[in-house]
Amino acid sequence: MRRIAIVGSGQAGTLAAVGLMNAGYEVTLYSDRTADAIMNEGPPTGTAFLFGDTIAAERRLGVETFEDRALPADAIHLNFSPKVGQELVEVSSPIDQGKGYAVDVRLMSSTRMAQLESGGANVVIESVTPERLDEIASENDLTLVATGKGTLASMFERDATRSVYDGPKRYLAMAIVKNVATDGTGFPNRVPGHTPVGFNFYGDIGEFFWVPFYHKTQGKCWNLVIEAKEASPLDTYRKVKSADEMVEKIRAIIKQYAAWDWETLKDIEPVDDDPHCWLRGGVAPTVRRPVAHTESKRAVWSLGDTSFAFDPIGGQGGGCGARQAAYYVDAIVDRGDGPLDETFMEETYEGFYEQHGGRAYNFNNVLLEPLDAIGKLVLISAFGDKGVASRFFEGFNRPDDLYPMIKDKAAARQWVAEASGGSWRAANLKGLAKIIKGQLRLKTKGRHFTYDDSV
Numbered sequence: 001m002r003r004i005a006i007v008g009s010g011q012a013g014t015l016a017a018v019g020l021m022n023a024g025y026e027v028t029l030y031s032d033r034t035a036d037a038i039m040n041e042g043p044p045t046g047t048a049f050l051f052g053d054t055i056a057a058e059r060r061l062g063v064e065t066f067e068d069r070a071l072p073a074d075a076i077h078l079n080f081s082p083k084v085g086q087e088l089v090e091v092s093s094p095i096d097q098g099k100g101y102a103v104d105v106r107l108m109s110s111t112r113m114a115q116l117e118s119g120g121a122n123v124v125i126e127s128v129t130p131e132r133l134d135e136i137a138s139e140n141d142l143t144l145v146a147t148g149k150g151t152l153a154s155m156f157e158r159d160a161t162r163s164v165y166d167g168p169k170r171y172l173a174m175a176i177v178k179n180v181a182t183d184g185t186g187f188p189n190r191v192p193g194h195t196p197v198g199f200n201f202y203g204d205i206g207e208f209f210w211v212p213f214y215h216k217t218q219g220k221c222w223n224l225v226i227e228a229k230e231a232s233p234l235d236t237y238r239k240v241k242s243a244d245e246m247v248e249k250i251r252a253i254i255k256q257y258a259a260w261d262w263e264t265l266k267d268i269e270p271v272d273d274d275p276h277c278w279l280r281g282g283v284a285p286t287v288r289r290p291v292a293h294t295e296s297k298r299a300v301w302s303l304g305d306t307s308f309a310f311d312p313i314g315g316q317g318g319g320c321g322a323r324q325a326a327y328y329v330d331a332i333v334d335r336g337d338g339p340l341d342e343t344f345m346e347e348t349y350e351g352f353y354e355q356h357g358g359r360a361y362n363f364n365n366v367l368l369e370p371l372d373a374i375g376k377l378v379l380i381s382a383f384g385d386k387g388v389a390s391r392f393f394e395g396f397n398r399p400d401d402l403y404p405m406i407k408d409k410a411a412a413r414q415w416v417a418e419a420s421g422g423s424w425r426a427a428n429l430k431g432l433a434k435i436i437k438g439q440l441r442l443k444t445k446g447r448h449f450t451y452d453d454s455v
């Protein structure tokens, strides 16, 4: 039986490990923390909202998907303001294929570690060093490194051609909170009758979004993420040291910059019994080379955040890692008795980059940049036409549907026309008319985002 080692017990590593175990490989998972420590001694890596296709991939590999308990988001709602005080566009749509949910990655990891042990795989608790990685690679037919953005990731060279940035573009805050309705009534002004992921984009200061969440002990609740542009008025939490302090900072931001959500979110508190229910920091969006070599020149293969690090803005990082795990498991199985060598690793990675990884990465980065002409066309048309809004939001699940239009104006016009079932001009004009109406309302009533005609 072929032996495969996976180093790293996050959602990408554990998913690949279970998939390979179920496919009949002798699997060893190395984790620097026990399942109990993952659950109780640190924060989750991120929110990790997963869209529909990712959850389908997880289900196919045979892991617990939590769909009987999680709190699904069945809609997306976006407020866009070029700058504070200039509320311009609100777009929303139910999502169908993309419908998904976020489950605490600590719960995912610990559940899968137990599944691996009961299914006959080896789970070794050890913080793997580069020297140990060399030994592990010598003992296995294939070694995957899924240790996230830190530690062993630096063995994999940054791909300077594909990595767009050399540092974080936003300073992030995340908190998991209670006291927000989880029965679909929480955001009545946003998408009535639905549980939306709620995005707020400000061109000048940054973004924030509210995500329905399944916490390891609290169960259904909400996960709030702030993305501050450097030195903007959102950039207030770099020194925060506790969950209470972080939630207070986020409350203040909501009150000032998302007044439309204040009624829903004014009573937020950290979830119970979890001092680690928050995060702050930044992610440098990075693509790394897929293969690194250990001291004795053995090739090892990167997976998850070790391969691709995403800013959370488009909710793509966890999904990309999970789909990469599924793609790699399929490729390994398809390889049969063929060599699992460096050529196989490079070719498989390129296939994944073309099919999903590169597209997800580049789409996500577009969201970090000021709106270009194509972005304006799509956003305004989505404001004017529900078909365009629906297709755009489904693109978070399938970023490949956003290509080539994301980089090609003629293709973007065609994409808008197809989505609206009419001409791109008509969809765009409808959006512009709504913008003018909204600007008049802003002048007369002091608020445009009222959501009375959202869905």
Ligand SMILES: Cc1cc2nc3c(=O)[nH]c(=O)nc-3n(C[C@H](O)[C@H](O)[C@H](O)COP(=O)(O)OP(=O)(O)OC[C@H]3O[C@@H](n4cnc5c(N)ncnc54)[C@H](O)[C@@H]3O)c2cc1C
Residues within 6 Å of the ligand: 007, 008, 009, 010, 011, 012, 013, 030, 031, 032, 033, 045, 046, 047, 048, 049, 050, 102, 105, 109, 126, 127, 128, 129, 146, 147, 148, 149, 150, 151, 152, 172, 173, 174, 225, 279, 283, 303, 304, 305, 306, 310, 312, 314, 315, 316, 317, 318, 319, 320, 321
């Ligand atoms: C604020 C925020 C919000 C986010 N929101 C979303 C979202 O909505 N949707 C989405 O898809 N993605 C999102 N992401 C990204 C997502 O959370 C990550 O991409 C994903 O969780 C990474 O999983 P991973 O398994 O690759 O790495 P990790 O979760 O970092 O796991 C790595 C594991 O390896 C272990 N390890 C590390 N070093 C060693 C070692 N030397 N030896 C043994 N074990 C080791 C660690 O203990 C850890 O368990 C978000 C990220 C952030 C920061």
